[in-house]
Amino acid sequence: MWRAFIIGLVTALLCACSKTPSEPVFHAQGNPEILSEWNILSVDGKDLRLSGRVVPYDLNSALFSDYAHKLRTVWVPDGQMAEYNDTETFAFPVGTIISKTFYYPRDGDTDAVLKTDDNTAQRLNGRFDLSEVRLIETRLLVRREAGWAVFPYVWNAAQTEAKLKRIGDIIPLEISGEDMDTAQFSYIVPNVNQCSGCHATNATTREILPIGPKARHLNKDYDYDSASQNQLSAWQSLGILGPISILGDAPKNADWTDSAQTAAARARAYLDINCAHCHNPVGPADTSGLNLEPDAPHGPALGICKLPIAAGTGTGGRDFDIVPGKPEQSIFTYRMASTNPAEMMPELGRSLRHDEGVDLVTQWIAQMDGRCDRG
């Protein structure tokens, strides 16, 4: 019996090397050591392709991760679907696998990478010419019986396989772009606990949840192979998302890069996806009293004239989180612009300053009326 089992296993692995089975494999337990065991995506030396029924998706506004591009996918076991919710992460069935592959356009044929707008995933629709990109890591969120489990996989230099790195990793990178000086930085792959640092959005239950798959983030058009379509309705047509009361009423965050929208809408969308997973009323940063969820009212909880609590060096010598009209006196812009681990925000997930994000929040604060009185 053992022998039969082992032969079967070997055959399966050989198949994984040579031929792509149609759909991903859900592992109900254990820590698969290599990414290909999940069969979410495959690499054949030239192309990266998604497996059967693996759906790529995008967000209105996305987390900044050192200018990395991100290919996001979701796969829901056949015949099952996620439950829609207006404000919270959709409730996905056991067996769901969500992946996020972090990569950069390559600078020629070197290992250096380029800063460019993150739209290649959409343009290529999940199919990459591997020679043009540098794959860094693929993170999986897997819905198991006991809850969501996290798996960070780091790609090898040959881009043939990614290995599980539960303790995370530091990858030295060189990045350049038209509007930035060449920079050397340490790209940080989070360890499994650090995954929870963002994904355990309720610090009391510490339940791990996906952050992106919420109505307000997904409610946008995506250029699928066949046609462009709203992601929420596409997910419904594909049978992976349950009923939505009225699609037109679904909340929608601004695209923070869309200059046609107001600075306030863009900034709130940016703060939502970059900060609110910790800075919400029950999140890991509720110790600070700062709430950056999209429905937080304009007031001290949103940072307006709010004193820091435990910012330490993160205050940058400034008195309040936000001083209306005075971005240069606001702690927000200081901590966003910093790259010192003791003071920067977010605490995890970046080593570089996000200039465009800092500019947006600066613009938003500059437009605010009011002032902060002192005692």
Added chain:
Amino acid sequence: MTRALLISSVMLTAILAACSPETSAPQADTDYQDTLQTQLLDAQPGDIITIPAGTHSLNRGLSLSVDGVTIRGEGMGTSILSFKDQVAGAEGLLVTASDFTIEDLAIEDTTGDALKITEGENIIIRRVRTEWTNGPSTKNGAYGIYPVQTTNVLMEDNVAIGASDAGLYIGQSKNVIVRRNRAEFNVAGIEIENTVDADVYDNIATNNTGGILVFNMPNLAQEGKRARLFRNEVYENNTKNFGHKGTPVASIPAGSGIVVNSNDHVEIFDNDVRDHRTANVIISSVYSTNYAQDNANPEYDPYPEAIYIYGNRFSGGGNSPDGLDLKALKTAMYGLTGRFPDVLWDGFKNDAKMVDGKMPEAMRICINNGDTMMINADGPGGYKSPTKDMADHKCELEKLPPVTLALAD
């Protein structure tokens, strides 16, 4: 069967290798870091993770999120986690777990906080040293030992040196004992913030900017109340404030012994407090820390009420207060060579609660400490009409019950 397994595993390895060429090995100096972080990830409730003797150099923050784990070194001078080369992580060690014990080790030179513990219950921190080894500097991390939003916490026999905010800090927590610790060369030696029921005793706080602080800050989930400070030795906390502007502790004048800020029900007794150039005891409102009422949540109480000071041994100090306002006040009231009395109150009080021009007895600042005097600095009046009148403050308050904490027995 064994042989079949062996052969198969060799085959498997070969196949796996074919699928995934080895990536380069981790650098040598991070081997221990990888081992320790793996132990922290794989820990099971009940596990004891030991930190061997030696100085272990780490460059990333560590984290633990499994309940019921003990981390144990061989001594705070022997088992040292050094973060001099830290490139990532806002803390040295971040713990988000309950039933956690850490003991007999040191955490040095972290970029941010040394040891942060959030949202856990039944936490013991014992014989741990947190230190920035280059001495006091604004560049040092904020907190040494930093439990926040925790319940049932014992902090004992620890040493905290060089934090740019507080050496030993407990925030937004419930039912806490802080005893036999030593805090030196921090901005705040020991700080109890927005915490309910804390007993702080047998500690030594010296050479900080402020020795022991009890603070209640606005806009947080929990307001602080009930702290007992006794049998502490608090002396010569005269180090220049090196906190970051904007943080609450940056407003602490150098030479502050015990500071109560906007916190109610604080009992200070049987302490030795001496030689603080501003004052041995300061009682103040958040208004004295650059704060205005309209920035606070409406239910927040900014006034320190029911403060009871008795049976302490105060001496020296008050002769050279930090800050121009206080210097001018001291000179005006006591002359160039005089000194502030042992207790300095900024004078903010809740007029809405006054009955016939007086604060009800149960809410007063009561000083029943021999001939110890207090000055009311008249902060609300812009320091124009300070008073030494003690008539309303020679009083007694009902004593607070001791904290009951099974971990401490």
